[in-house]
Amino acid sequence: MANVPKDLKYTREHEWAKQEGDSVRVGITAYAQEQLGDVVFVELPKVGAKVTATKNFGVVESVKAVSDLFAPISGEVVEINGELSQKPETVNQDPYGRGWMIVVKPSNKGEWDQLLTAQQYEDFLARAAH
Amino acid sequence: MSEAPLKRTPLHAAHVAAGARMVPFGGWDMPVQYTGILDEHRTVRGAVGLFDVSHMGEFECNGPAALAALQSVTTNDVAALEIGQVQYSVFCYPNGTIVDDLTVYRLAADRYMLTVNASNIDKDYAWVTHHAKAARWRNVSDQTGLIAVQGPKAEALVGRLADQDVTKIGYYRFARGAVAGVATLISRTGYTGEDGFELYAAAADTPRLWTALLDAGRADGVASIGLGARDTLRLEMKYALYGNDIDDTTTPLEAGLGWVVKPAKGDFVGRDALEKIRAEGVRRRLIGIEMVDTAIARHGYPVRRDGREVGIVTSGSYGPSVDKYIAMAYVETALAAVGTALAVEVRGQGKAARVVKTPFHPSRVKRA
Known part of the structure; x- marks a missing residue:
């Protein structure tokens, strides 16, 4: 079973979200990167862009496929991982660490509670496997 | 698409045992990757890789009428x-337009073998037996x-296991022999741009040949390679893939395959149309493009x-050996020259x- 850190929240589209003070850091899960295979391109919004929970905020492409990225939470993008434009493979190598994608300043803190807990996401993955 | 169960090659069990990721491809359950597409791609460019291409189709065409039959149904001069x-x-x-692309092997005076794309086997067999029925x-x-x-x-690697000197087999030539004790047609052909062979064997013997090659190639860094890397390898060579770059809406002339269209040999299906297109000049050409924007x-x-639409992308990906985003596309003939600036519409943006x-x-294929 893929690595699912306990201190993060998750979406059913396989993004993770991490509370860091007033901000939320976002990336894709170990399961997601494994399913994608080698990531060769990541398209992220610009700093200052608004993202909306459950809506597309960017794109990740593997050799074979294009996949949308979905925002776990609404708000303003305050930071993006510029390293991914040169080294998209970082998403495969360290999905919960150096492979992060954006940091969002949430506009609706209530959305946090809508996200899956690690246990719920693990259950979701287990069901998807059947 | 039909709901028919996916077909399996003789190596299916070996792929599953090796932990390959299996995907449907042209009606077959095939390995798309083992360790990773980029890794597998680099193994082929740098060392040696094994591909299971048993899903491809083989037809034999025999008898005194075989040559005439093949001349009438293929574009090249048999x-x-x-x-x-x-x-x-x-x-x-x-x-x-194109029914399929293929290779033709001359086995003996009146005996030929044709290798066709997996997804086209039934269509092609119906085609040849209808249009070239004089042959067996x-x-x-x-x-x-x-x-x-x-x-x-x-x-x-093949040389160590073969019963003969395979260095003597030239590019687009073949020999019959044994590889690891398995009766094999050893063909110096491929779809990667690297030197190498395609080894035809009886289906029942194929797992034994596969295992022998993996074992004997360990010191060479051999690995099994999935369809994902097969696609990036052929893309870097601009080899056309049926269903992507060529199909029943494209002609060999616009696809850059005019070198296999030989009207001087006599009549064949499509000849008149191709002669006319050649005389008038093709309206579009299959070209290689490199992305300037990321x-x-x-x-x-x-x-x-x-802003004007001038063509369409047929294949595109990251090219691991060129380290660029590359693609093949049909564009209007006037815009086909190397250096021409174009824009590709990606999710609504140029x-x-x-x-x-x-x-x-x-x-790096080995030419004589």
Whole structure:
């Protein structure tokens, strides 16, 4: 079973979200990167862009496929991982660490509670496997 | 698409046991990757890789009428083929578009073998037996396994297991022999741009041949390679893939395959249409493009010039050996010259691209 850190929240589209003070850091899960295979391109919004929970905020492409990225939470993008434009493979190598994608300043803190807990996401993955 | 169960090659169990990720491809359950597409791609460019291409179709065409039959249904000149030689060719419809691309092997004076794309086996067999019925045809696809051994160390690997000196087999030539004790047709062909062989064997013997190659190649760094890397390897060479770059809406002339269209040999299906197109000049050409902006052009994306739609992408990905985002596209003939600035529409946005020389990566096939 893929690595699912306990201190993060998750979406059913396989993004993770991490509370860091007033901000939320976002990336894709170990399961997601494994399913994608080698990531060769990541398209992220610009700093200052608004993202909306459950809506597309960017794109990740593997050799074979294009996949949308979905925002776990609404708000303003305050930071993006510029390293991914040169080294998209970082998403495969360290999905919960150096492979992060954006940091969002949430506009609706209530959305946090809508996200899956690690246990719920693990259950979701287990069901998807059947 | 039909709901028919996916077909399996003789190596299916070996792929599953090796932990390959299996995907449906042209009606077959095939390995798309084992360790990772980029890793597998680099193994083929740098060492040697094994591909299971047993899903491809093989037809035998025999008898005194075989040559005339093949001349009437393929575009290339089969009369030029010597025994022991292989020829790349195309089946065309009467309007000059493509039924399939294939290779023709001359096995003996009146005996030929044709290798066709997996997804087209039934369509092609119906086509040849209808349009070239004077010959004796046999579809031997199910009895035949096919392993491609590709990469700079392929010659050494196959050479160690073969009962003969394989260095003597020239490019697009073949010999019959034994490899690891398995009766094999050893063909110096491939779909990667690297030196290598395609080994045809009886389906029942194919797992034994596969295992022997993996074992004997360990010191060479051999690995099994999935369809994902097969696709990036052929893309870097600008080799056309049926269903992506060529199909029943494209002609060999616009696809850059005019070199296999030989009207001087006599009549064949599609000849009149192709002669007319050649005389008038093709309206579009299949070219190689490199992205200037950071983006991946994919099959079906529009190509524009000054906002006007001038073509369409047929294949595109990251090219691991060129370390660029590359693609193949049909564009209007006037815009096909190397250096031409174009834009590819990626998710509604124009991304700068330019026409480049192909192959994207230098070919290292062993020419005589």
